Amino acid sequence: MPKTLFDKIWDMHRVRDDLLYIDLHLVHEVTSPQAFDGLRLSGRPVRRPDKTVATADHNVPTDGTKVARLIADSLSRTQVETLERNCAEFGIPIYSLGSDRQGIVHVIGPELGLTQPGMTIVCGDSHTSTHGALGALAFGIGTSEVEHVLATQTLVQRRPKTMRISYEGALGSGVTAKDLILATIGRLGTSGCQGYVVEYAGSAIEQLSMENRMTVCNMTIEGGGRAGMIAPDDTTFHYLKGRPAAPIDWDDAVARWRALPTEPGAKFDREEAIDASSLAPMVTWGTTPGMVVEVTGHVPSPEDAAEQAAAETTARALTYMGLKPGTRMTDIALDRVFIGSCTNSRIEDLREAAGVVTGRHVASTVRAMVVPGSQQVKAQAEREGLDKVFTEAGFEWREAGCSMCLGMNPDILQPKERCASTSNRNFEGRQGAGGRTHLVSPQMAAAAAIEGHFVDIRGWN
Amino acid sequence: MEPVTTITGHVTVLDRADVDTDQIIPKQFLKRIERTGYGEFLFFDWVRSGEITIEPNPVLVTGRNFGCGSSREHAVWAIQQFGFQAVIAPSFSDIFFANCTKNGFLPVELTEDEVRSVAAVGEVTIDLETQTVTAGPRTFRFDIDPDIKDRLLNGLDEIALTLQHEADITAYEDARAYPSPVTTSL
Numbered sequence: 310m311p312k313t314l315f316d317k318i319w320d321m322h323r324v325r326d327d328l329l330y331i332d333l334h335l336v337h338e339v340t341s342p343q344a345f346d347g348l349r350l351s352g353r354p355v356r357r358p359d360k361t362v363a364t365a366d367h368n369v370p371t372d373g374t375k376v377a378r379l380i381a382d383s384l385s386r387t388q389v390e391t392l393e394r395n396c397a398e399f400g401i402p403i404y405s406l407g408s409d410r411q412g413i414v415h416v417i418g419p420e421l422g423l424t425q426p427g428m429t430i431v432c433g434d435s436h437t438s439t440h441g442a443l444g445a446l447a448f449g450i451g452t453s454e455v456e457h458v459l460a461t462q463t464l465v466q467r468r469p470k471t472m473r474i475s476y477e478g479a480l481g482s483g484v485t486a487k488d489l490i491l492a493t494i495g496r497l498g499t500s501g502c503q504g505y506v507v508e509y510a511g512s513a514i515e516q517l518s519m520e521n522r523m524t525v526c527n528m529t530i531e532g533g534g535r536a537g538m539i540a541p542d543d544t545t546f547h548y549l550k551g552r553p554a555a556p557i558d559w560d561d562a563v564a565r566w567r568a569l570p571t572e573p574g575a576k577f578d579r580e581e582a583i584d585a586s587s588l589a590p591m592v593t594w595g596t597t598p599g600m601v602v603e604v605t606g607h608v609p610s611p612e613d614a615a616e617q618a619a620a621e622t623t624a625r626a627l628t629y630m631g632l633k634p635g636t637r638m639t640d641i642a643l644d645r646v647f648i649g650s651c652t653n654s655r656i657e658d659l660r661e662a663a664g665v666v667t668g669r670h671v672a673s674t675v676r677a678m679v680v681p682g683s684q685q686v687k688a689q690a691e692r693e694g695l696d697k698v699f700t701e702a703g704f705e706w707r708e709a710g711c712s713m714c715l716g717m718n719p720d721i722l723q724p725k726e727r728c729a730s731t732s733n734r735n736f737e738g739r740q741g742a743g744g745r746t747h748l749v750s751p752q753m754a755a756a757a758a759i760e761g762h763f764v765d766i767r768g769w770n
Numbered sequence: 771m772e773p774v775t776t777i778t779g780h781v782t783v784l785d786r787a788d789v790d791t792d793q794i795i796p797k798q799f800l801k802r803i804e805r806t807g808y809g810e811f812l813f814f815d816w817v818r819s820g821e822i823t824i825e826p827n828p829v830l831v832t833g834r835n836f837g838c839g840s841s842r843e844h845a846v847w848a849i850q851q852f853g854f855q856a857v858i859a860p861s862f863s864d865i866f867f868a869n870c871t872k873n874g875f876l877p878v879e880l881t882e883d884e885v886r887s888v889a890a891v892g893e894v895t896i897d898l899e900t901q902t903v904t905a906g907p908r909t910f911r912f913d914i915d916p917d918i919k920d921r922l923l924n925g926l927d928e929i930a931l932t933l934q935h936e937a938d939i940t941a942y943e944d945a946r947a948y949p950s951p952v953t954t955s956l
Contacts (some may be wrong), residue, residue: 324942325935327917334949352883353929356939361926362953368801384801388952391803402953435841449865451843453872453928461932463939467915469864499788500835500861533835535864565948567875597788611955618833622787715840717797736792736839738815 311572314540314747315471315506318446318569322429329466330427334413336459338361338392339717344456345395346554355399357462362423363366363403364412365389365394367717370678371707375407385718399459412683412709415439415651419523420685422552426541426566431458436528436651436733437536442522444541444569446506447529469535470578473506473571476513478586482762483767486521487653487731487750490528491511491591491601493583495749499599502534505579508537508571513585519548520657527652528733531598540570543659544713555591590766592638593735593748595626600735602638604753604765610634629737630745631725639763641747645728646677646758647740648704650714654749659690662731662751663698663760667764672761678705678720680712704758716741773872773925778854778895779828781888784813789832790839791866795848808844809851813906829896830857831889834882837866850875856896858903860885871918874925878903886909898923 312320319447322330334357341363348355355361365377368385377393380386389405396403404410410417415436418424422517426444431437433455440447448742454464474493494501509525517525524540529537546563551557556562589603594667598622602609608627614620627634648654648662671677679699681687687709690696696706713720714732722728731754732739735746749757756764795942799811809932816822830849841844846869849857858874870877877894880888888894891905898919903910921928932939 323893325938328932328938339800343805343843346803346805351929359954360950364771382801388801388803400954402956409841421956423953423956425951433841435839449841451846451868453843454944457929457932460882460929461936461939462943465917465932465933477827496872499838501859503835503864514923530865533838533863550889554953554954556950556951560947597790614942618787637866678834692950711813715797717800734790734792736790738796739792742796743813 311473311575313571313575313577314444314508314538314569317445317611318427318429318573319468321427324463327332327465327467328463329429330463331431331458332360333418333423333430334361335430335432335437336455337367337414337434338365339367339389339456340452341395342388342391343452344459345458348459348508349521353460355401355459358400360462361401361459362400363392364411364414364417365392365405366717367711370719371710371712372719373413373708381717402703403650409684409688411712412685413651415527416655416682416686419443420552420683422549422554425549426545431464435526435530436527438534439523439527439651441529441538442519442526443535443545444537444539444566446538448536448603468506472579472581473508473510473577474581474583476509476511476583478513478584479559480513480585481514481587481767483752484588484590485750485752486517486524488588488591489585490525491593491748492588493597494528494532494598495591495601497532497581499531499597500533502529502532505534506536506538507534509537511585514539515542516717518657519544520655523655528598531733541566587696589674590750590753592753592763594630594638595623595630596629596735596737598733598735598748600626604638604763606638608632608634608636609637612750639765642727642762643675643729643757644726646675646754647728647732648678648751648754649680649682649712649714649728650732651682651711651751652733654680654686656686658731658751659686659695663695664753665752665755666702666704667698667701669759671758674761675758677703678707679757680707681709683709713740715739729754729763746751771925771927774874774876774898774922776897777828777876777893779914781829781831782825782827784822784832785889786832786837787833788838791842791845792813792839794845795842800842800844805847806851808848810851812848812852819943826853826946828855829894830854831879832857833857833858835937836862838863843869846870846873846875858888860884871922872928874922876922878912880910880912889928
């Protein structure tokens, strides 16, 4: 029987019944301390430190602090120092503050070549789905499961359902991977993919760069999906070749990887199709990623909702966001712009944003920042002169970390501040208590920074 | 982990869909390195602003896609440490659901109509053994994975259960045809 990419990886990793072997475990400071405590309490070692790697990302200041003991916030400092101590005690390699490999966990995995096709990858972070862009099965887990993987290198997993979303046609100029995934979540809903592993397929996906594929898979969780995957191809192999952890038996590895894609006739539990050529730049207006419209659209009205509950949800979101129904999206003025996060902080994202701002200046009413996803991305961008493009345009150029995606470090919104953000969640308070987040692509964020309000990148020059 | 058998008492209703884990326990409380001390910060921003009040009862009843967003297990710890023993909703995010079951905390999925009915009655008995929720005159059946049910009923440690199969894990590792990346030699 023809098999899907997911079927092949799942079957290859079954130890017994529902026990799934994990090839790579990524660890960060926020969701791991209680797991290490659990190991100590029960006297268990880490089974495979050689399949585990850690970095500090959520809590780190992006101001150039190079060692954990100099982090000003005492709780953040404790958390990063605890991670460093735990890794030393259990023999786990770590790229902490000061390392030239430090960065957002979902940026450094692919960057070091640790993320490879056909692998199973987990991390105590919901955006682990990012790694599926290279043809891996990758998903987020909680702290109890982190402890389980540390102790056993396996997870107890029921086989999830499978779904394929096919995107035929080409994305229009100015329409990006971020718009593709936001539009998908808008259509299928924030729980539309619950219980499914999603394979993104079709000509529009095949044409995406590796970085852009990561953006798509990254936001799978915002549609409720367990994991997102894309078939490995020459784009994948080209990206991986020469990276530090790339296989030594390269040609054999590529031959193995070429056998992974879903076979013709393989059955999915569910299939969806989206015409990529019909998609437009997207902007969220509310407090879930599914509350999204095209940039040419308007803020919706609670009166347009089909049922009472949805009307109340819309009304509450508009109150939080401080928006009036019927407002044109391009009339929404901004206080802040954030380009970064595990969704959009890779070199390709920064190149695309820089291309928009060259020779222009950030509006006087806006404070804008660019936060590279890793030290490697930062160094690459500086080699290409992108830092100069941004700083000359009035953007702040900062050190690698999760930064203003989640408000666990000094980069936060003030109450009622409005931000165009390339991150993944516009939940209430996500970027700081009372902060108002609009999710957009890097180009749309960059253009909004210049104009001080959203613009349709397609007609902007 | 304490065994879960039956849970009886009043319900607290939070009539909202898509309640994300950032609302259940905001990020500033994720900086703690302990597993306890989260209960008092449950729904911190909503409670502090006076938008909602949360009555301490054994059962939380809420809307679909509960626990979406971040994988933070702190969300389950906060709900449990506040005093809830179970949560009833039409659907849960996958990661949140799994996190509940690792902590001896029972997530129960009922239909939208059944959830509304439970909320209206205001009192409930959940019996995990028979997989039933009784609210007033009506009894609803819920599904749960048999292995998860067994683990919850007996309060079993999943890691200890898995380590009973350590020989299988070693055999799998020995039999793997090709290696995966080695993090310790980069």
